Amino acid sequence: MKPIRIILKQTFAITLFACISSNSIAFDYWQSLPDKPIIPKNNPQDAKKILLGKKIFFDKRISKNKNTSCNDCHNLTSGGDDNGKLTKNPSNPRQRSAPSLWNVAYMSTYYWDSRAKSLEQQFHMHLFNDGILGKYSETELIQKISDLPGYDQLFAETFNDKKINSTNISKALANFIRTLIVADSRADQYIKGNKLALNEKEERGYFAFQEQGCLSCHFGVNFAGPAPGPALKMGDGFYELFPTIRGTEYEDEKYGFLIDKGRFHFTKEVDHKLMWRVPSLRNIADSSPYFHNGKIESLHDAVRIMNRVQFNYPINEETIDDIVAFLKTLSGQYPKINQPNYE
Numbered sequence: 001m002k003p004i005r006i007i008l009k010q011t012f013a014i015t016l017f018a019c020i021s022s023n024s025i026a027f028d029y030w031q032s033l034p035d036k037p038i039i040p041k042n043n044p045q046d047a048k049k050i051l052l053g054k055k056i057f058f059d060k061r062i063s064k065n066k067n068t069s070c071n072d073c074h075n076l077t078s079g080g081d082d083n084g085k086l087t088k089n090p091s092n093p094r095q096r097s098a099p100s101l102w103n104v105a106y107m108s109t110y111y112w113d114s115r116a117k118s119l120e121q122q123f124h125m126h127l128f129n130d131g132i133l134g135k136y137s138e139t140e141l142i143q144k145i146s147d148l149p150g151y152d153q154l155f156a157e158t159f160n161d162k163k164i165n166s167t168n169i170s171k172a173l174a175n176f177i178r179t180l181i182v183a184d185s186r187a188d189q190y191i192k193g194n195k196l197a198l199n200e201k202e203e204r205g206y207f208a209f210q211e212q213g214c215l216s217c218h219f220g221v222n223f224a225g226p227a228p229g230p231a232l233k234m235g236d237g238f239y240e241l242f243p244t245i246r247g248t249e250y251e252d253e254k255y256g257f258l259i260d261k262g263r264f265h266f267t268k269e270v271d272h273k274l275m276w277r278v279p280s281l282r283n284i285a286d287s288s289p290y291f292h293n294g295k296i297e298s299l300h301d302a303v304r305i306m307n308r309v310q311f312n313y314p315i316n317e318e319t320i321d322d323i324v325a326f327l328k329t330l331s332g333q334y335p336k337i338n339q340p341n342y343e
Contacts, residue, residue: 064134
């Protein structure tokens with residue numbers, strides 16, 4: 001089957017299907033993962049920055065309780081997410097599930113509501129989030145890291161200004177995260193032309209994924225809409241209304257999909273209620289539970305619910321199984337991550 005082509009616009013999408021602009025380009029729905037993500041000019045990849053970011057990422061000593069690292073919520077020994085840990089906080093009904101960090105460098109915005117326009121900005125927000133490392137001022141965080149052996153020297157060797165500050169911490173972390181690429185999935189091989197990469201069931205799922213409407217939002221290199229590049233600039237979001245079909249059994253009563261109003265909590269714009277940045281489907285089989293609130297454990301259930309609340313097209317269990325089989329082929333080869341030693 002030839003790739004489907006669609007017209008995308010050079011701005012960010014604010015509805016399920018459309019991006020609004022006067023300029024448009026041809027765009028393939030089905031795209032394999034590029035070798036490298038786009039790297040911002042103000043934070044080029046550098047071996048020293050990557051190693052420093054990795055050291056910070058795994059260092060539990062930086063948190064106020066000395067027992068939490070970035071890896072505790074984005075476990076790189078598995079799917080790169082929180083395995084549902086953050087969804088079990090009854091005191092915060094809007095607590096959101098931490099998405100996977102694998103291939104996240106191919107996204108154009110960050111957080112479920114797109115409030116961060118770059119990885120650097122996302123990490124800067126994270127550093128001072130009370131629920132992540134603990135309640136820190138920038139002065140306290142700098143002092144905390146400075147007191148740990150070796151960091152003063154590492155920052156001095158890595159950055160021209162030789163400073164430990166929130167900007168350099170964020171740059172180092174972003175450099176490391178941009179190395180977390182899971183490539184060469186069987187879906188990628190199939191998209192590139194190897195039609196033997198998928199078995200019969202998975203290939204049926206490939207076509208069903210398109211026919212059921214999934215591809216209208218989950219397309220492009222990260223199956224999350226346009227990646228940074230000719231279609232969207234870095235910082236432009238691609239959003240979907242969720243749930244689109246109202247009045248189903250999957251709203252407040254069963255899964256609480258209406259409790260969190262999505263981008264509205266950030267922008268305060270009425271039109272943004274229940275609007276969400278389209279999440280990536282890469283490695284989706286390895287990153288349960290699903291949805292922004294982590295309420296769904298099964299990928300099969302996630303597909304069934306998405307079909308019901310987004311399109312309500314007729315679908316049977318066999319077709320759901322086929323789509324799930326295809327989604328599993330979106331997992332690629334995970335690189336081995338050796339954790340740093342701390343003395």
